[in-house]
Each structure stands twice: as structure tokens, then as C-alpha cells.
Amino acid sequence: MRSEILPISINDIDDSIYAGFWPRLGSLLLDFIILLPYIFILQMLNGLSISMFYITLLPSLLFSIWYYVYLVKKHGGTPGKLLVGIKIVSKNGADIDLKSAMMRQIVSIIISIIGSITMIIILQDADNEIYSNLGFWKRNVYIGQLNPSVLRINSWISNIWIYSELIVLLTNRRRRSIHDFIAKTVVIKAKYHDKIKELQMIDVNVSR
Numbered sequence: 001m002r003s004e005i006l007p008i009s010i011n012d013i014d015d016s017i018y019a020g021f022w023p024r025l026g027s028l029l030l031d032f033i034i035l036l037p038y039i040f041i042l043q044m045l046n047g048l049s050i051s052m053f054y055i056t057l058l059p060s061l062l063f064s065i066w067y068y069v070y071l072v073k074k075h076g077g078t079p080g081k082l083l084v085g086i087k088i089v090s091k092n093g094a095d096i097d098l099k100s101a102m103m104r105q106i107v108s109i110i111i112s113i114i115g116s117i118t119m120i121i122i123l124q125d126a127d128n129e130i131y132s133n134l135g136f137w138k139r140n141v142y143i144g145q146l147n148p149s150v151l152r153i154n155s156w157i158s159n160i161w162i163y164s165e166l167i168v169l170l171t172n173r174r175r176r177s178i179h180d181f182i183a184k185t186v187v188i189k190a191k192y193h194d195k196i197k198e199l200q201m202i203d204v205n206v207s208r
Helices: 020-047 052-074 077-084 098-123 130-133 136-146 148-170 176-184 189-208
Strands: 086-090 185-189
Touching: 020 052, 020 077, 020 086, 020 148, 052 098, 052 130, 077 086, 086 098, 086 189, 098 136, 098 148, 098 176, 130 136, 136 148, 148 176, 176 185, 185 189
Parallel strands: none
Antiparallel strands: 086 185
């Protein structure tokens, strides 16, 4: 039977097998760069009218699930993570399954849905002609002035989640964030994955 969770260190590897803060930050930046064309197109469409903003809500959510859930399940990480050389696996070293990939993103998805609901509430008070004639930055200022208290609450929710994730990541030896604990996953350096699987197979054979 496989170990319940990977060890802090492995004897044959003179290095941490876990991806720390900087590689994970690098992967987030790479994902942002990769997604820039999509973000640009989405913002352009959303700027056409308030109705268009409503129309893009569901496709945008589905795209996020494809990128952050399906690709993680299929390849063990987003494109940014794979380019940096890190991989998401189950906490015992096995390949991640769809349930775990979904659970890693469940809080972010909920926050995204809350953000969308917030925007729907705010845009009820917006003038469509003013909205559609403003550029990106002025449009955001306009929206912010419509209902600042609702936006502030949404910002608090996002910030609390982000800082909580960071604190947990930096205060445990396996560098697991809250979403890793929720999904029962760890983020490892991809170059050690084969060695980890080899050691786990030894554990399985010994336990038989």
C-alpha cells in the first residue's frame, strides 16, 4: 500500500522535492502571460455593452475550468507550471485525478462566481451608453463609483483568500497551500516525479 503522504525528503535526492514560493510565483506569471490574448479579447468584448458582459460570463467560467482543472488533470499542471518544471500530484505521489483537480480550484471558482454576481449587481445601475463609450481604465473607474461598498467587500474576500494561501504555503515544510490541503495534493519539482513513482512502487511491493 502506498504511503499516505510523500516524505519531507528522499534519501537519494539531495534537494527538496517540493516546489516552493518562487517557482510557483513564476508559474503564475507565465500563466498570466499565456492568457493575455484571451484576457484582451474578453475585455474588448465586455466593453462593447453591458449585455455582452452578461453573455461572456458562462463561457469565461467554462474556459477557466478547462484551463485550471482539465489541463491540470490531464497534464499535472497548467502550462505555466509545466514550463517552470513543477507538477501537481496527489499527496501520496500518484497522478492527480479530476476530483482533486476540481477541489484545488473550488474556492477560486466560488470567489469568481461571487465576483460575477457583484458585477451584475453593480451594472444594474450603469448607463449602457456611458459604459460602452468608455475605455478600459475609465470604464473601471466608472464601475467603481457606482457601488464602491459592494466592490470593497468582494476585494476583501479575494485578499483574505490570497494572503491565507501565502501564509499557509510559507509555514509548512511541503509548501502546500490551502487548496492543496483541500484537494489532498502537493506540488513537486517535475524532474523528481519518476523517482517518486519508483519509490512508491517499492512501497507497494514491500507491503504485499
